[in-house]
Amino acid sequence: MRLVIARCSVDYIGRLRAHLPLAVRLLMVKADGSVLIHSDGGSYKPLNWMSPPATLRVTAPSDDDAETGVIETWNVQSAKTDDKLVISIYERFSETSHDLGVDPGLIKDGVEADLQRLLAEQITKLGEGFTLIRREYMTAIGPVDILARDASGTTVAVELKRRGDIDGVEQLTRYLELLNRDPLLAPVKGVFAAQQIKPQARVLANDRGIECLTLDYDAMRGVDDSESRLF
Incomplete structure (x- = not known):
């Protein structure tokens, strides 16, 4: 699992369109290919996400992007639909990666x-x-x-x-x-x-x-x- 805390804006493009304006958020990239965007509030649910299977492609800023302060762009493309998640990163505060292994699943009682x-x-x-x-x-x-x-x-x-x-x-x-x-x-x-x-x-x-x-x-x-x- 990859965890990135960054100042970013997010656009979901597809059957529905949604925009998250510039703010500091947690970006979570899971081993199954899902990408989730979390804030420090709103309980446990992500603000937006892309379900697996999906492909993450990171691109360097164009000249126009550089002028706006974007340092890199994440393009998350669904493998099943034309839906796309575009994350524009302006500042990265921290990044960690962890191999969580195979989860045994929830033990119910x-x-x-x-x-x-x-x-x-x-x-x-x-x-x-x-x-x-x-x-x-x-x-x-x-x-x-x-x-x-x-x-x-x-x-x-x-x-x-x-x-x-x-x-x-x-x-x-x-x-x-x-x-x-x-x-x-x-x-x-x-x-x-x-x-x-x-x-x-x-x-x-x-x-x-x-x-x-x-x-x-x-x-x-x-x-x-x-x-x-x-x-």
């Missing part, structure tokens, strides 16, 4: 771990004819909660959350991009499963062809009979 175990045991909640391949299917960027096959034999990757939000959909999208590169698994479909799924997450999932599934945790544990409810 409590409800999420129980949901994973219960859904693996009750895999037909995904649909009739579903069979389990395995839980915690390891990839280069972390474990997929459940890998299964549907009645037609198509591989299905399932991401489980207690509360499903946009970040969970993004996480599953990254897994699907990676899994679909494996000819032994492709094509791989996605299912985003949670006790509650936020409307924005559902819209994003549907837009990306990911199925959403709401899980009744108590019913799966056998402590609640949903059929005997009055409402």
